[in-house]
Amino acid sequence: MNRCHPIQGNLLIEARLPSLFRTFARSKFAFLAGLLLVSTPPCLADVGTRPNVVVILTDDQGWGDLSVHGNRNLSTPHIDSLARDGVTLEQFLVCSVCAPTRAEFLTGRYYPRTGVSGVSTGQERLNPDEFTIGELFQDAGYATGIFGKWHNGTQPPYHPNDQGFNEFYGFTSGHWGHYFSPPLEHNGTLVRGNGYVADDFTDHAIEFIRKHREQKFFCYLPFNTPHSPMMVDDRFYDKFEDAAIDPRHRDPQMEDLSMTRAALAMCENIDWNVGRLLSEIEGLHLSEQTIVVFFCDNGPNSYRFNGGMKGKKGSIDEGGVRSPCFIRWQGQIDGGTRIEHLTAALDLMPTLADLAGIDWQPPKPIDGKSLMPLIRRSQVTWPERTIFSIRGNQVSARTDRFRLDAKGHLFDLQEDLAQSTDVASRHPDLTARLKKQVAEFGKSMRQSFDANTDRPFTVGYRAKTRLPARDGTPHGSIRRSSKAPNNSFFVNWVDESDHIHWPIDVGQTGRYEAIVHYTCAPSNVGVRIGAAASDASTSALVSVAFDPPLYAKPKERVKESHYFVKDFRVLSLGTLNLTQGRTTLRLFASEPQGPGIIDVHSVELSRID
Template sequence: MKFKRLRVCYPFKALSILTVCLALFACQKSADMADPLDSSAKNAVTSAEHPNIILVMTDDQGYGDFGMFNNPIVKTPKIEELASQSHRFTNFHVDPTCSPTRAALMSGKYSLRAGVWHTVMGRHMLSDKHDILPELLGDAGYNTAMIGKWHLGENYPFRPQDQGFKHVLSHGGGGVGQSPDYWENDQFDDTYFLNGKEKKYNGFATDVWFDEAIDFIKKQTNEEAPFFLYLSTNAPHIPWRAPEENIEPYRALGLNDDMAKFFGMITNIDDNIGRLRQAMRDEKIEDSTIFIFMTDNGSSMAAKSNGEPLTWIADDVKLEIEAKTGKKLNTLNNYMREGKASVYEGGHRVPFFIRWPNGKLTDPTDINDLAAHIDILPTLLDLAGIDSENLDTDGTSLVTVLREGISLPDRTMVVTNQRVLNPDPQRPYAVMQGNWRLVHAEHDGGEALFDLTTDPGQVNDISEQHPQRVIAMAKTYEQWWQHTTGKGTPTTRPIIGSEHENPSRLTGMDWLAPNTNQVPWWPGFGDDKWGNGHGWVGNEEKFMVSPWALNVAENGNYAITLYLHDIPANKVIPKSYAHLQLNGEATTMPIPPGATSVTFNVALDSGDIDIRAWFDHQSDESGLSKGLAAFYMYVEKLN
């Protein structure tokens, strides 16, 4: 059980226990009492010590996917303006894929220690045992909102509304249209989840997220308490789609369809950053707000193009683009090696901009100190005046850098890519010390050493010239592995039968499958190569039946309903029998002709349970190894 901190009436400071008690007695103002402060006075109070916080994070946008980082093609003027007014961390790192980065950001702990090392397979649920950023801010009096992509758990107690966010608008899964999302969402005129309830929206997904963010900001202007807004876009994650007006200028340059759509998504984000900042100015909160912009991992474009998207552009088109832009095309990945999912620099070094005009920060500048996602939580708590001295984190506050220009002490950090069911120390990793990188890129490969000072593209392995450094950095990795996994890596289990979520909707994305290829994460909606024909829809027979690892909240009678596709699909099950296996014991029911679902009524005891569900033509469980999986399962505790 997670014990919550005392909530102190706003305004607040870091208080002793005695002071907290006095404050609780003193804070007697009724919630419906007229507030004596007008809007401008409230903003002044917030500005002084307890700032609003807006954290914008884009998805799969790498360091090179910005106009100011050696990419003369993509248009990002609004983000470039923000960067020019911000402190810019040039040596900032995250995990190579999305869920681990989000878990580390929220918890202030390395993703392995936070318990999230994959994006599927039931390994992307952030345990409720951690004290995470929205909870800590909320307990200190902040209003909290999360908009866009969560990807840290679809069910209680892992949803954003279970983890400290009071207002939530989100899609399901890691990308719009993935299995946990509403059926057939394709980023245009979709149905999303507003505080857990389905709601239809008009327009492009990114525009919807920013519309909601602006509405939230306008409502918060009249609130006394400060707010924390976590705005996490799905763009430019695949499938690459954007409004046509954002795509067409890139097609006109001669780019292929994938590149035009990818850059179109980024330009759409840029336009919306401009809208958001204008709304902040209109509401007169820009100076009193900490504004952070970052991305969650390296470029998916670089990953799909083997590390350098420039290779996708034909020589004649390249010359034409250079003539039109007046700039030489040398790199579209800022000279970095590889992209998303890689432990080379292109997979995990990302831009990180932070701005707070009223925060007594030094003038905007580049900061070259080694920093990472795990530093965000302690930094924001520090800036907000919230005591985090006894908080268990792996990060460090960046405030001395921001306010005094004092460099961080030398530190060693590690990133790893653990896209497997169980963590493995031989999976790819990189050890970072300043500009030194010790990279183990392949499971069965060795280690290479690079000095980014002279070799930013990580081309020349200099491990033989520096054997002692290699030994020392390898030893550091072993210590890091023990630190992050020494207490175990338990499976996080959604809770069924809870009053907080009943019924529960489970999808195949959370199966504990033997490998990533056996997880139905991408349905295949849409008309491009990242859509129709790419995913599991139409390939259902290729997936083996794998278990959901769950926890039953209470003893009782439960209805467990199995579907081949989700409810809105109305898909007929083309088999004769349905099978439900509970902790190894199976029950079988015939499937009525034309049925789209089968319901089992069962008695469950509280505690952990593993459930497998499938369809076939066998009247017993002998067909488990070749059965047609139930990709969706709804579990409801009956009165």
């Protein structure tokens, strides 16, 4: 596509797209047209004077998992240096779980508005008509890349390559089952990782920066650690294996020390990788031309030191939603600056746009605010704001000083981070005002949730579409390999009456090859596996046994992990003639030859017209 003529370049594309994709195309290209009218065309702008941007996001690392925040159990000198050399957002809020935080960072909008309502089975998908921070910088002439965990949609147009990122290496799921050379994806193609995932993602981010050092780049590095499984290399874990832990969680009896030790080791690995990234930026003489942002996606994934705050991951109390956030831009932002005002992941998109000098008009109202006046210290007064935390039907409200929790209790966080004393009776007017705001906001968010409950999985937007087990529904005796859907596969298929289905929306009428990723024990070879949608069906015999062992987990530091990973083989089931529109894809079996059928990782539909 000619970036200087985005409208003309996509008229033919739009004409071929079904309704969902026409909505997606019109909204995005209409915004781009507006950008051309209100500012210099991105392809003609003086991009050379703008800064590069590197955003580092960690997964399940808490506010307290840094030495700069008083945790003496570990050392994080490289992350700490971002606080020393940049600005610290002291009261920075994210969401209580992964995908919602990513959606708010990517769009500057509360996550229910974006289509996201959960973390798996399609609830994690960011609506394709949302305008992302990747698209913002891409349209301003930047090379854009993401290396790590996306967690906002798998099938195009939800895929990161369709949401503003030229380069993607990692996985789209909510979590991954193995951290040493696991199966990953590179721009839609399945690949095998190289070494420990956090190291591998950093290697690819560094390669991206080197490749684009002569132009401007936006590099998004969302690590998937210290999320479980608690796998980490010996050279980071040995230090913690028998270490005494102090400080600990405020309720020590609730703390699982094996989990804490593993998490701390994984956080030191993150810090080592942040150090490698910062060293590369410095070695390329890009430090004064590059903004570096560091934050986390939610509270810690276990009860461990977190500054005495109440709550952990999954909670909308302070400990579940407060994150560190550091922004460094050497020569432009005063080192050691501390901002005490309430801020949030919602604010990063407008803030980075302002810092980069990108003139833009959001195509949809955003909830975030640019923090540049605070960072530049050009605005002494800053209006107090209320930021809401949402989980399901629960809403909590936060001001600079107070939190109204989901039960309507008010806490003065300046005096009581533990949220132990309800002060609502001392501040009746404030309590009434916040309760009213919570009621109004909650009603609006529930309407947004309801508007996104009926979304089948998209097929045919690009040549290949993968439908993982995570998004499927098993029937009969079939069950998932693990209790969490995200990185599971289907097992225990023992009867030909059992089946699996995926609700799909076919974007383009045509012939599609159906491919199943399977394993099959030798005793079950000869079973016939079929795929059907509407009036079309096709099937093939399983003629090759493939029954590999589960990946070994010698570096798993917490016992009884429920994550299981193995390799799968592909089998073409033949072709299906699919008609544009909504239908159901059904995977079925017949002619069983043994006591079982197959295990299923995913089904792939490839358009062959």
